[in-house]
Amino acid sequence: MAEISQPESFDALYQRACERKGSEQALKALLGQPKSEKQLRQLGDDRYLAEFSKKVFQSGFVWRVVENKWPAFEELFFGFDIDKILLMPDEMLERKAADPAIIRNYKKVRSIRDNALMIDTIRREHGGVGEFLANWSGEDIIGLWAYLKKHGERLGGNTGPYALRAMGKDTFLLSRDVEAWFRQRKLIDGGLTSKRSLDTIQQVFNQLQQQSGRSLQQLSQIIAFSTGDNHIV
Structure with missing residues (x-):
């Protein structure tokens, strides 16, 4: 499978999520943590x-x-x-x-x-x-x-x-905001759960994880908090 070009650096993604939630401290308070093995x-x-x-x-x-x-x-x-x-x-x-x-x-x-x-x-x-x-x-x-x-x-x-x-198993979720982020960057254009779309989504999450060291759960949440309707919590 051809490698997917990184759509956005983790640092840019994280910074935007921090700004939308008001501060890095506010964002951190919203992030969950999966269970250990x-x-x-x-x-x-x-x-x-x-x-x-x-x-x-x-x-x-x-x-x-x-x-x-x-x-x-x-x-x-x-x-x-x-x-x-x-x-x-x-x-x-x-x-x-x-x-x-x-x-x-x-x-x-x-x-x-x-x-x-x-x-x-x-x-x-x-x-x-x-x-x-x-x-x-x-x-x-x-x-x-x-x-x-x-x-x-x-x-x-x-x-x-x-x-x-x-x-507690570490997993990303395909919420509406996560889907929107992938579609806005034209990474997927067909059905969300088609094999092609899912392979692309997995590969992008793998790249972001290698870049950041974050769990899939937190990456999924950060993407969601960085796009879509913004609610300050």
Whole structure:
């Protein structure tokens, strides 16, 4: 693949984000930090399934409502214990999907068991989701997104990436502001999630990371804060 010309130096990008947010101190206060590889490995597979499931239910829905109902999800689905969920028959899933304590959507409820199957495969092949994520190179985050879309259920689009971000895996996000930055610089001109666009986006993030030493998460945030509507926080 031909190397992409650097569209903008990290220093210029960072300076503009600082100016738009009022100061470097203000920008720093807005930047998040992904978990370390050690922290990813320490998180149990049940917590990864819980986060995948939460993001599936939040997709196309009011996030606050899902958060408020989440304790009921934890109770109904055995704390997202992988082995217990794998033993759930369809009839039990149907009963739980009808429970008013949670969001009653059978297809999304069924995805909990489907994604438990994916996690079961990962833990048998890699020792656990934490180990799997810790070992996945940040230089191919789009490959990790593709894995989740192919092997998981309802984890395509933004759902998988947002779940990874919530789990602490270092990833960029294709928010509207990030997309706008790429389009303004004519780095992408077709569909945002086409192979060509995703390859270009990954390569640019890799170049910015090599230049700055920053995490993909922070680079994604800095790009977003440097463009689009500006809100001083």
